[in-house]
Amino acid sequence: MxxxxxxxxxxxxxxxxxxxxxxxxxxxxxxxxxxxxxxxxxxxxxxxxxxxxxxxxxxxxxxxxxxxxxxxxxxxxxxxxxxxxxxxxxxxxxxxxxxxxxxxxxxxxxxxxxxxxxxxxxxxxxxxxxxxxxxxxxxxxxxxxxxxxxxxxxxxxxxxxxxxxxxxxxxxxxxxxxxxxxYIAHGYKELTIPASATGDFAMEPHALHIWPRGGHMLIALPNQDKSFTCTLFLAYEGNESFEKLQTEEDVLAFFNRYFPDALSLIPHLTDDFFTNPTSDLxxxxxxxxxxxxxxxxxxxxxxxxxxxxxxxxxxxxxxxxxxxxxxxxxxxxxxxxxxxxxxxxxxxxxxxxxxxxxNFVEMRDKVADDAFLERKKIEAELYRRYPNQWIPLYTMVTFTDIPYAEALETGRKQDRIMEEVMKEFTHLIALTDQDFENIVARLL
Amino acid sequence: MxxxxxxxxxxxxxxxxxxxxxxxxxxxxxxxxxxxxxxxxxxxxxxxxxxxxxxxxxxxxxxxxxxxxxxxxxxxxxxxxxxxxxxxxxxxxxxxxxxxxxxxxxxxxxxxxxxxxxxxxxxxxxxxxxxxxxxxxxxxxxxxxxxxxxxxxxxxxxxxxxxxxxxxxxxxxxxxxxxxxxYIAHGYKELTIPASATGDFAMEPHALHIWPRGGHMLIALPNQDKSFTCTLFLAYEGNESFEKLQTEEDVLAFFNRYFPDALSLIPHLTDDFFTNPTSDLxxxxxxxxxxxxxxxxxxxxxxxxxxxxxxxxxxxxxxxxxxxxxxxxxxxxxxxxxxxxxxxxxxxxxxxxxxxxxNFVEMRDKVADDAFLERKKIEAELYRRYPNQWIPLYTMVTFTDIPYAEALETGRKQDRIMEEVMKEFTHLIALTDQDFENIVARLL
Structure with missing residues (x-):
């Protein structure tokens, strides 16, 4: 053979x-x-x-x-x-x-x-x-x-x-x-934020930019030529959807309403919008x-x-x-x-x-929610204090090689614990050393 | 057009x-x-x-x-x-x-x-x-x-x-x-119980016959020519499976162990077994x-x-x-x-x-379980007393045109209630009129 x-x-x-x-x-x-x-x-x-x-x-x-x-x-x-x-x-x-x-x-x-x-x-x-x-x-x-x-x-x-x-x-x-x-109900379309007039990045380059708007969102990642590639995630059908954005006016009004700061950075928005394909997920x-x-x-x-x-x-x-x-x-x-x-x-x-x-729900929705952000801070502090015992889900997935299935299961346990914790403590500063120790003990 | x-x-x-x-x-x-x-x-x-x-x-x-x-x-x-x-x-x-x-x-x-x-x-x-x-x-x-x-x-x-x-x-x-x-892990194979030597049904004709054995099962339905068509449902692979039944001796030993009364009624068992296809589900x-x-x-x-x-x-x-x-x-x-x-x-x-x-789990497994049978009796009595309020799931699916999705949802509610009921009452005879009324009230 x-x-x-x-x-x-x-x-x-x-x-x-x-x-x-x-x-x-x-x-x-x-x-x-x-x-x-x-x-x-x-x-x-x-x-x-x-x-x-x-x-x-x-x-x-x-x-x-x-x-x-x-x-x-x-x-x-x-x-x-x-x-x-x-x-x-x-x-x-x-x-x-x-x-x-x-x-x-x-x-x-x-x-x-x-x-x-x-x-x-x-x-x-x-x-x-x-x-x-x-x-x-x-x-x-x-x-x-x-x-x-x-x-x-x-x-x-x-x-x-x-x-x-x-x-x-x-x-x-x-x-x-x-x-x-x-298939999910959303599609995506790519748009470009070019380098600024002075030849520099138009936004902070060392970040993944997100415009979370609940039902839809825009993200942007930096390129080596100092442009950003933006991706609009939007439902195909419904009240706010690709099917509702039929004219240049529709697109401009939509961006003006939801992403005004991005609109000012995308000079060829309507050209890109109607030239680039809408892709499935x-x-x-x-x-x-x-x-x-x-x-x-x-x-x-x-x-x-x-x-x-x-x-x-x-x-x-x-x-x-x-x-x-x-x-x-x-x-x-x-x-x-x-x-x-x-x-x-x-x-x-x-x-x-x-x-x-x-994570689509988290990115487009929860990241703009105060209680969610406070929870993230409490988890970050848990991780700082107990780096081997409480590794946040995002960290397990992104910065370790813990098997995904194990990360998912541990993440679910953390979710259940943090739901209880957030009923008791709404803010990071309310937690004592003993509180942190008790939380970690529940996971182990 | x-x-x-x-x-x-x-x-x-x-x-x-x-x-x-x-x-x-x-x-x-x-x-x-x-x-x-x-x-x-x-x-x-x-x-x-x-x-x-x-x-x-x-x-x-x-x-x-x-x-x-x-x-x-x-x-x-x-x-x-x-x-x-x-x-x-x-x-x-x-x-x-x-x-x-x-x-x-x-x-x-x-x-x-x-x-x-x-x-x-x-x-x-x-x-x-x-x-x-x-x-x-x-x-x-x-x-x-x-x-x-x-x-x-x-x-x-x-x-x-x-x-x-x-x-x-x-x-x-x-x-x-x-x-x-x-696909489920099981396949099926059809076998035949012919009419008896006296030209009659070899078993009770007005019933669906089931040999529930946990991981696998045999069923039989009557035909107009007084034969029964039997169907063996068995895993493709594993300890007890189609892959383990390779010889006539294997098949006879398997039926002798699990379905001895059926074995005596299927004269051409091994011929049927190796001639008829194994089909997917x-x-x-x-x-x-x-x-x-x-x-x-x-x-x-x-x-x-x-x-x-x-x-x-x-x-x-x-x-x-x-x-x-x-x-x-x-x-x-x-x-x-x-x-x-x-x-x-x-x-x-x-x-x-x-x-x-x-229902595969129910048919092959639970129907042979005493607690399950007692539960069925309690539900039958509930249905007899309250024919419009407590319709057992099997009845909704089989004898009404209640939409399947509604039957599924009502069945889940009944499940939760009956789990509690069975903790309190293990036998039908223990229930009073008031008990039946209380159970139905929980569903409504």
């Missing part, structure tokens, strides 16, 4: 995994329908910015990319909340020195592909996988230049081909394959992640999630990291590797999917 | 709906990939028996089929429980005169098609719908005899084409279509049930469920009944008809899906 690894998709997770596998001496072949992003024609892809945090960084470090990463990332130390009146409130994400990183999807993807190429990974761009024959892991690939079809048999076939995975689609036709796709669950032998799904192909915890890429990179560690553990026993990977990773994938949906 | 109705699938729900629509003066065209069941070659389809109850009967009455139905149905007045030792316990389903009906899927389907044909419904058997163009409701149909493809434009396109619906499949490719398919949710205009899913195509409440066919027939009533209400405003149908019916479809999954 052909012992080479074939990865479908040269996006973020596929490219990173190719590096990790090449480091273990595997010959890796990548098939990607899009053009080579290193070429001149490239870089018009999605401009979306991503928030890279601990789990993703750990995986990149394993691939020897920690230094390269620092050159393309902008640290964000907390959330900068914008009120309707334009008042700013800064909420640190963690303790001093803890931050997440704004990185451009396109720049990071290019970096990963360049690094993979130096490690003898072989790339086939503009090669579209049309179908997969699962029993022997044959892929049927169309060369977009010649339109010729080609069959490739993989020793190990990895589907890193995203939310609409061709490999998963083939698995869906096999018996007893569990699958769900669920889907959660995908499936199981198993492998059918028959020697194939596996990972990243969005196995578990696409909504973006509200900033964990989509981090979860996918953690998949790569864990897969790579299991390869070291199981060696040539690929069945055992895949079995352990999907069995142990599935609960964590389900947990982060749930956390991401929950 | 073509004003004719096209129904995909001439199974139970499609055929019934065609009669109801023909009664309203619609010209209806049916496309079905299987051969005409009225022909000589037919009748080798699924032998599965179905439990027809109030909702289904109501729909059949609307189609004028109440009398024909009585000729093919065998009343079942309750559950006959078989212990491992062969002891029998009879549990009535409702009050005296309430029963469900064992009917053969094949016989009922033939009856519906015969009746539809007398009402000028036009049937196209061995015509497979390969694809649907949703924007104008064009179906692409292959004539299995000639292999020629044909395009048909429908004025109203109805997908009654089952759990693997071609119409739903087309909808799945449109934006923001919610979909899930979830899937729950399918999706939404919306229509895309763009003038098309709609119903029955299993919209909401396939597991069979443990005996409601799959009944829910599908109730869909037809409700759709037909809404057609009368909305007349030619098909958009309004479809909008109200899917909006009001979706919560009920979700509720019966959940109830069906729950």
């Amino acid at each position: 052909n012992q080479d690894v074939v990865i479908l998709g040269a996006g973020l997770s596929g490219s990173l995994l190719s590096i990790l596998l090449a480091q273990q001496g595997k010959q890796v072949h990548m098939y990607e329908k899009r053009p080579d992003p290193r070429g001149a024609a490239a870089s018009q892809g999605r401009s979306i910015n991503l928030a890279l945090s601990h789990r993703g960084i750990q995986a990149l470090e394993q691939a020897g990319l920690a230094d390269s990463l620092r050159q393309i990332a902008i640290p964000m130390h907390g959330r900068m909340m914008h009120s309707v009146e334009g008042a700013l409130t800064f909420q640190p994400y963690g303790t001093a020195g803890q931050y997440i990183n704004s990185v451009s999807r396109g720049v990071l993807n290019r970096l990963l592909i360049e690094q993979a190429a130096t490690r003898q990974v072989s790339f086939h761009f503009e090669h579209t996988c049309e179908d997969v024959h699962l029993v022997d892991n044959t892929i049927f690939v169309r060369d977009e230049a010649t339109q010729k079809m080609q069959e490739v048999i993989a020793g190990l076939l990895i589907g890193a081909d995203g939310a609409f995975s061709v490999l998963r689609n083939a698995m869906q036709k096999t018996p007893r394959f569990d699958y769900s796709q669920h 889907v959660t995908i669950h499936c199981y198993p992640w492998s059918r028959y032998h020697h194939n596996v799904l990972l990243g969005d192909a196995a578990h696409a999630i909504v973006p509200f915890y900033g964990q989509g890429m981090n979860a996918a990179f953690e998949d790569c990291h864990i897969f790579n560690k299991l390869l070291t553990k199981h060696g040539t026993d690929t069945d055992a590797l895949i079995a352990e990977f999907q069995r142990t990773r599935k609960p964590d994938a389900d947990a982060i999917a749930e956390l991401a949906l929950q | 073509n004003q004719d109705v096209v129904i995909l699938g001439a199974g139970l729900s499609g055929s019934l709906l065609s009669i109801l629509l023909a009664q309203q003066g619609k010209q209806v065209h049916m496309y079905e990939k299987r051969p005409d069941p009225r022909g000589a070659a037919a009748s080798q389809g699924r032998s599965i028996n179905l439990a027809l109850s109030h909702r289904g009967i109501q729909a059949l009455e609307q189609a004028g089929l109440a009398d024909s139905l009585r000729q093919i149905a065998i009343p079942m007045h309750g559950r006959m429980m078989h212990s491992v030792e062969g002891a029998l316990t009879f549990q009535p389903y409702g009050t005296a005169g309430q029963y469900i009906n064992s009917v053969s899927r094949g016989v009922l389907n033939r009856l519906l098609i015969e009746q539809a044909a007398t009402r000028q419904v036009s049937f196209h058997f061995e015509h497979t719908c390969e694809d649907v163009h949703l924007v104008d409701n064009t179906i692409f149909v292959r004539d299995e005899a000639t292999q020629k493809m044909q395009e048909v434009i429908a004025g109203l396109l109805i997908g009654a084409d089952g759990a693997f619906s071609v119409l739903r499949n087309a909808m799945q490719k449109t934006p923001r279509f919610d979909y899930s398919q979830h 899937v729950t399918i949710h999706c939404y919306p049930w229509s895309r763009y205009h003038h098309n709609v899913l119903l029955g299993d195509a919209a909401h396939a469920i597991v069979p443990f409440y005996g409601q799959g066919m009944n829910a599908a027939f109730e869909d037809c009944h409700i759709f037909n009533k809404l057609l009368t209400k909305h007349g030619t405003d098909t958009d309004a008809l479809i909008a109200e149908f899917q909006r009001t019916r979706k919560p009920d479809a979700d509720a019966i899906a959940e109830l069906a999954l729950q």
